[in-house]
Amino acid sequence: MQVNLLPGQELAKELIQLKVGGRKALSTILAERLPRRLAQDGFEPLTGHPAELGLSRIADFPDRVLQELSGRIQSWTMTPSGSEGWRKAEVMRGGVSTRELDPRTMESRRIPGLHFIGEVVDVTGWLGGYNFQWAWSSGTVCARAMTELGA
Ligand SMILES: Cc1cc2nc3c(=O)[nH]c(=O)nc-3n(C[C@H](O)[C@H](O)[C@H](O)COP(=O)(O)OP(=O)(O)OC[C@H]3O[C@@H](n4cnc5c(N)ncnc54)[C@H](O)[C@@H]3O)c2cc1C
Known part of the structure; x- marks a missing residue:
């Protein structure tokens, strides 16, 4: 299953624009757009870089990582492990x-x-x-x- 958690938004573009003078933590910016627990604890399934993403200011992130993160948020892929039978x-x-x-x-x-x-x-x-x-x-x-x- 693929889920777009932020439909209708150009997330990568927005995040890259927010880098200019951006002092906020990336997790804070995401928490303004996603449920807080997902934004703060959900980095591993979304990005695979939990510590890096949770602790750093948005300005510290290379565009490449923000693009990858946006791609994962807007095309979050899950494989159901099975049905309940x-x-x-x-x-x-x-x-x-x-x-x-x-x-x-x-x-x-x-x-x-x-x-x-x-x-x-x-x-x-x-x-x-x-x-x-x-x-x-x-x-x-x-x-x-x-x-x-x-x-
Ligand atoms: C856990 C569960 C949750 C559900 N939730 C929903 C929901 O939220 N919304 C929704 O729209 N649908 C729901 N459904 C589906 C819905 O319950 C059924 O589509 C609906 O009840 C079918 O009605 P029915 O009268 O055709 O069959 P049934 O309700 O199955 O009635 C058949 C009856 O025939 C009896 N029977 C069977 N064999 C014999 C026999 N040989 N002699 C005499 N009697 C017999 C059975 O004991 C049963 O009482 C749910 C189904 C389940 C199992």
Whole structure:
């Protein structure tokens, strides 16, 4: 994953400009733009030069280091070590294809009288309620259709 921690900014250019007469520590300048703990303790993952960056005034840094630092902040690369697995899984991809179902009733187009709703259908939403909504909505549509049919 690549994350731009300071989108829309020309960070390298700004830092190099701040070098002129710059007495502030680089970590202080970064803490004005990033969460303080990340700015002060996060140098190692960002730059690989923790002591050098944490202790020095911005004016002491070569442009090259500031450019490298900016690149890392604006293109912070992380490799996820894995997923949390089934224990934490919250939604399932795949299932009965929506093409196989009548959306007005959720009834199978192949086998009349057989209905599918919710998680078992191949509809996957972002977390945050969309899957619940799908389960309730498809269930409602199906129940109404069955009631009308007197099923
Ligand atoms: C930990 C977790 C967190 C989640 N958080 C969210 C969220 O924040 N927002 C969101 O939108 N979605 C969330 N989801 C997904 C959401 O819960 C499901 O998409 C939704 O509940 C699916 O509803 P459903 O009725 O289709 O299936 P289910 O809720 O799975 O209901 C199926 C029911 O059938 C029963 N059953 C199974 N086999 C049989 C059988 N042979 N005989 C009789 N009964 C049987 C089961 O016991 C179960 O009660 C989460 C899921 C999990 C696991």
